[in-house]
Amino acid sequence: MGLTPPELVERALATRVVGRVDGFGLISSAVMVLLYPKNGEYCILLNKRSEEVEHHKGEISFPGGARDPEDSNSLATALRETEEEMGIKRSDVTVIGEMDETITRSGFLVNVFVGTIEYPYVF
Template sequence: MIAEMTADTNGGTNAGISGSGLLARIRTRLALAPDPASLGGDHAVAGLPRPERVLTPAAVLVPIVLRAEGPSVLLTQRTEHLLNHPGQISFPGGRSEAEDAGPVDTALREAEEEIGLARRHVEVVGFLDLYQTVTGFLVTPVVAFVEPGFALSLDAFEVAEAFEVPLAFVLDAGNHTRGSRLVDGRERQFYVLPYQDRYIWGATAAMLVNLAHKLAPGD
């Protein structure tokens, strides 16, 4: 069963960052193609060596919605019954399939399947650093501008909710906090972006921090 909804901004303000200068910065600061030399991951955030293992290619869409009041980032809340990352906040995305032409095709296909975001509303503008997850995926984050006026159709099996976070909140380094937990007897650190009643953490938070670093003024 597919739930119908229209995306809406979930509060917050974007004062001071909504001009064309920021959009131009996004276009010029992001990689034009995935760079194998730019690799982050759960291990890097935790300060641990990179695990040597066979990785499964995957891609996510990092959708920046061009709202009149200022851009926002579209995110999803996963359903609680999923085997991998139940209930977590994530980008639309998933593993690459044989029929995908590349990571962009994977990200766009997954966004269509998971949240019904039609490709005609999406303009790909670049890539963040590749990201290796602790679960064995090599993720390509594909950044795109999304024109308002779209209607989302959520896959109720995978997606409990879709919501938006102001890009101004994401770019503010004061909102980039750290959390930790014990994994196999070792403390593992990760990024957390607490937004209103949302707990954005793990790979999604790390990719948002990577976006903020790339767009930081003066770099």
């Protein structure tokens, strides 16, 4: 039996150096790409942002947002934002790796993490 998609992603991310970019003057932020099994396939969880938020109103996105002063690192930001936006407890996310940093047109430096959750998830 072959590897599952999360196992393939974890293996690929474990053997590479995360690409970093110069984020001087940008807003530090992080997102979580969440994979979950459903009906024999793996799906990616997306979020429709509220019209009430300051940035990226109504956009379809990965759960995430700007780093808060109490966040110890970018992973803590991604996990906190996932819990706040999606109701998924930090302890229920299995982090499998980090992808390259990226910059948005709106001035954010984004750290991208990949994780898994069980399905169905009890909110």
